[in-house]
Amino acid sequence: MYSYTKKRKSRIVRLIVLLFTLVLISVTLIGFAANKEEKSQALSANPPIVPTKQQSLDGKPDRIYKVVIDAGHGGKDPGAEGASGKREKHFTLSLSQKVYELLKQENMFEPHLTRNDDTFIDLDVRPDIANQMEADVLLSIHANTYKDENVGGIETFYRFDENIELAQTMHNQVVKAMGFRDRGIRNEELKVLSLSKVPAILLEVGYLTNPAEEAVLLGEDGQDRAAKAIVEGLKQYFKNNSEEAIIQS
Ligand SMILES: [Zn+2]
Structure with a gap:
């Protein structure tokens, strides 16, 4: 009884850890993608300032x-x-x-x-x-x-x-x-x-x-x-x- 409960408990713990890891990975991936999109949007809205020939x-x-x-x-x-x-x-x-x-x-x-x-x-x-x-x-x-x-x-x-x-x-x-x-x-x-x-x-x-x-x-x-x-x-x-x-x- 004791060993059975312990086994079951450890399986639940592993499941929770797995779920948590999956959630963490997906959150990180979504965040990364969003950030990338933001950056590319910013780049197209404000193109980098390159001095023109006349200025420099x-x-x-x-x-x-x-x-x-x-x-x-x-x-x-x-x-x-x-x-x-x-x-x-x-x-x-x-x-x-x-x-x-x-x-x-x-x-x-x-x-x-x-x-x-x-x-x-x-x-x-x-x-x-x-x-x-x-x-x-x-x-x-x-x-x-x-x-x-x-x-x-x-x-x-x-x-x-x-x-x-x-x-x-x-x-x-x-x-x-x-x-x-x-x-x-x-x-x-x-x-x-x-x-x-x-x-x-x-x-x-x-x-x-x-x-x-x-x-x-x-x-x-x-x-x-x-x-x-x-x-x-x-x-x-x-x-x-x-x-x-x-x-x-
Ligand atoms: Zn004179």
Whole structure:
């Protein structure tokens, strides 16, 4: 009796264990299937975010700097007369166009010219072009003149103290590239600078009345060097200022 009861009891226990195991397995399987379905539904509703080519590979700069290049003089205003009799307005246009072409190759710049041919533009219209488009910088390009042909060198003018850094950065690059005498930067009340609401400087790249400097300024190689130096100066100026902005923020 004792052994019979024990046997029967153990069979019942085994049956319960078996049933329990079966229930456990089926619950696990149902749960697994449901989970799988949920996951696939989620996947189709929100496809994984893969960066597009445009987002990741276009190499766009953080911002684009608008540069207005102002070729001094033009049309009825020929500017200085060089040692050879050539006029300043042709030099300023040629150099400005070179700077424009170089800036166009850089994706951080959006260059503009105040004139692209031999036309007269009033002095207060020039800064206004830069003001209207809220340019990041206005560069007025000129060459100097003096009664003594031995006088030479590079001068850079600014009107407002906040443009000293721009003036000095550009000036250093141009002096280094041209090798003319460094005549320094100076605060000068020039209309094109005074009326500008955007950072503005005026570069006197050399003296056209100095025969040696005129030859360099009118030559292809000299103008290429000056143009490259101006672009280098702009890059350096904006790089310095964006780094300062990061440190300040
Ligand atoms: Zn001039």
